[in-house]
Amino acid sequence: MRRAAFGAALFLALFLVLAFLTLPIVAIFVHTSPGDLISSLGEEDARDALWLSLQTSLAALAVIVIVGTPAAYLLATREFRARSVVVTLIELPLVLPPAVAGIALLASFGPKGLFGGALDDAGIELVLQTAGVIVALTFVAAPFYLRQAQEAFAAVDRNLLDAARTLGASEARAFIRVAVPCAGQGITSGLALAWGRALGEFGATLMFAGSFPGITQTVPLAIFARFSSDFTSALALSGVLVLISAALLLSVKILGRSAVLGGGAA
Amino acid sequence: MSGLELMAHDRLREMELAVELHVDGQRRAAIVGPSGAGKSTLLRIVAGLRRPDRGRVLVGPEVWLDSGRGINLSPEERACGFMFQHYALFPHLSAWRNVAFGLPGDRRVRRRRALEQLERFGVESLANARPASLSGGERQRVALARTLARDPSVLLLDEPLSALDTRTRAHAGRELLATLRGTGALAIVVTHDFSEAALLADQIFVMDEGRIVQQGTAAELSARPASAFVADFAGSVVLGGTARPAAGGLSEIELDGGGVVNSTDLFRGPVVALVFPWEISLEPAGASHESSALNRLPVEVLSVTEIGNRVRVGMSAPQPLVAELTAESTRSLGLRPGVRVNATWKATATRLVPR
Numbered sequence: 001m002r003r004a005a006f007g008a009a010l011f012l013a014l015f016l017v018l019a020f021l022t023l024p025i026v027a028i029f030v031h032t033s034p035g036d037l038i039s040s041l042g043e044e045d046a047r048d049a050l051w052l053s054l055q056t057s058l059a060a061l062a063v064i065v066i067v068g069t070p071a072a073y074l075l076a077t078r079e080f081r082a083r084s085v086v087v088t089l090i091e092l093p094l095v096l097p098p099a100v101a102g103i104a105l106l107a108s109f110g111p112k113g114l115f116g117g118a119l120d121d122a123g124i125e126l127v128l129q130t131a132g133v134i135v136a137l138t139f140v141a142a143p144f145y146l147r148q149a150q151e152a153f154a155a156v157d158r159n160l161l162d163a164a165r166t167l168g169a170s171e172a173r174a175f176i177r178v179a180v181p182c183a184g185q186g187i188t189s190g191l192a193l194a195w196g197r198a199l200g201e202f203g204a205t206l207m208f209a210g211s212f213p214g215i216t217q218t219v220p221l222a223i224f225a226r227f228s229s230d231f232t233s234a235l236a237l238s239g240v241l242v243l244i245s246a247a248l249l250l251s252v253k254i255l256g257r258s259a260v261l262g263g264g265a266a
Numbered sequence: 267m268s269g270l271e272l273m274a275h276d277r278l279r280e281m282e283l284a285v286e287l288h289v290d291g292q293r294r295a296a297i298v299g300p301s302g303a304g305k306s307t308l309l310r311i312v313a314g315l316r317r318p319d320r321g322r323v324l325v326g327p328e329v330w331l332d333s334g335r336g337i338n339l340s341p342e343e344r345a346c347g348f349m350f351q352h353y354a355l356f357p358h359l360s361a362w363r364n365v366a367f368g369l370p371g372d373r374r375v376r377r378r379r380a381l382e383q384l385e386r387f388g389v390e391s392l393a394n395a396r397p398a399s400l401s402g403g404e405r406q407r408v409a410l411a412r413t414l415a416r417d418p419s420v421l422l423l424d425e426p427l428s429a430l431d432t433r434t435r436a437h438a439g440r441e442l443l444a445t446l447r448g449t450g451a452l453a454i455v456v457t458h459d460f461s462e463a464a465l466l467a468d469q470i471f472v473m474d475e476g477r478i479v480q481q482g483t484a485a486e487l488s489a490r491p492a493s494a495f496v497a498d499f500a501g502s503v504v505l506g507g508t509a510r511p512a513a514g515g516l517s518e519i520e521l522d523g524g525g526v527v528n529s530t531d532l533f534r535g536p537v538v539a540l541v542f543p544w545e546i547s548l549e550p551a552g553a554s555h556e557s558s559a560l561n562r563l564p565v566e567v568l569s570v571t572e573i574g575n576r577v578r579v580g581m582s583a584p585q586p587l588v589a590e591l592t593a594e595s596t597r598s599l600g601l602r603p604g605v606r607v608n609a610t611w612k613a614t615a616t617r618l619v620p621r
Contacts, residue, residue: 157354159350159351159352159354160354160356160357162310162313162315162341162348162350162354163348163350163354163356164356164367165314165315165340165341165342166313166315166341166342166344166346166347166348167342167367167368167412167416168342168368168416169342169367169368170340170342177367178356181356181358182356182357182358184358
């Protein structure tokens with residue numbers, strides 16, 4: 001009897017979780033007809049925002065993958081004294097409120113920031129620029145990828161890497177041909193998380209890069225801009241973002257499952 | 267090639283590794299010992315996967331490692347094949363791509379050579395299968411094909427048979443021996459199983475707690491174990507006691523926990539008495555003493571285990587004792603746990619080792 005009650009409690013908990021997390025998303029589509037979704041795509045600044053979101057998030061993702069993958073590999077495979085400190089520092093942006101992240105970026109890369117002078121000398125402008133959006137997205141999304149990739153690399157059987165070495169592979173080749181494909185699933189799920197985080201980024205971008213249509217106004221910022229004037233169109237754009245995010249998440253997961261990363265290497 | 271010379275000193279987590287050994291060219295060596303003895307660490311040092319505090323690895327005229335001279339070739343620079351305990355096949359690559367991984371040349375050449383290798387081990391039909399879909403025996407063949415594809419001058423095998431189930435192990439062992447004989451490579455096999463070492467190698471190093479405690483052929487180690495540890499490892503019954511000279515030019519050993527046995531080996535003081543399980547016969551507790559065997563201990567049967575056509579009988583004397591009998595005599599004696607019998611063997615079959 002008691003066992004049955006516990007089972008029922010588990011199901012009830014899952015039901016509550018599911019209802020609470022999906023109802024708001026369902027509500028978006030209840031209020032938005034497919035026609036609204038399509039017509040919202042017809043507006044020029046909506047299309048601009050989508051295009052900008054896609055470009056900046058992909059650029060941030062490229063930076064994260066190219067620099068983050070080897071860094072995660074190092075953290076996962078080498079023991080060194082300051083390792084846990086480094087890991088904690090890397091994870092810090094995960095818990096930073098977006099407003100704090102925005103201020104922090106301004107304080108370091110803004111015109112009067114720590115590196116503002118150096119960037120200015122180099123002719124690089126970030127604040128209120130598209131490049132600034134990429135910096136903000138990279139800052140908030142990178143920890144998601146680093147964490148997942150590090151865990152994925154740590155789970156790779158070390159004997160596989162050793163086997164690669166005894167089969168004539170250099171350390172770099174063992175990394176590219178064995179470690180990366182074997183950690184492929186974890187890496188792609190980290191990719192999906194980071195991408196999702198980057199697409200939804202709002203606070204840090206707003207503070208660091210502003211909200212200028214066509215230059216720094218990504219989809220979340222465009223939604224916020226419409227929110228006060230035109231709730232219906234904000235809702236429609238939200239629906240589009242949900243669909244795109246879900247599609248990205250799904251395709252990355254499928255990509256990871258079919259081990260496309262691994263199958264191609266030989 | 268004139269063989270392999272290995273010297274290594276290395277502080278491990280729980281012990282100090284201090285080993286010097288020499289394997290003649292064209293010979294097959296085995297390093298046996300309990301898990302945690304440092305066997306696999308030795309292989310890793312030879313392969314260059316671990317750098318010892320101090321060490322030297324010489325293979326023929328080549329110097330792979332000489333910490334004194336600052337020489338340390340990376341693993342990929344050593345002509346060394348390593349077969350890992352669980353084979354370490356790349357899970358994301360098909361069998362032929364696993365074998366081709368270490369081969370030079372363009373894709374076509376590598377594929378052809380990989381398929382030749384797989385054919386050599388009778389698994390060419392599995393070329394496109396991923397490791398996860400292979401049986402243990404098939405994985406071992408693919409791993410061997412992969413390791414030998416590069417024609418290594420030294421072949422290192424870490425517990426090559428332990429990942430197989432008991433039924434395939436015997437067959438796979440004989441096949442492995444034929445393969446090792448067929449290659450020109452010097453082979454070092456690591457195993458915790460003495461009989462496996464005896465099957466695969468003609469030179470055995472017994473290792474315990476980071477040191478080589480004895481080396482020799484399997485027969486030498488069995489017949490003249492230098493310590494109780496080696497004897498136990500080689501399958502002997504080991505009985506602790508104290509020896510003193512006795513009548514008739516024999517030693518008499520007062521066993522710890524009770525009982526007296528005799529030996530033709532002469533010693534005085536604390537010893538272990540060694541006897542092989544197949545030298546021990548059992549007779550009913552009340553039987554008249556007809557046999558010429560001098561040693562006779564009353565024992566209680568603890569376990570009866572059939573191994574093929576033999577039966578291993580575990581007993582308490584009260585020290586542990588093991589006898590091997592035929593199934594026929596097990597039945598006629600009515601042996602089962604709890605039964606009391608006498609264990610007998612000759613004084614000449616009793617080796618003494620000081621402890």
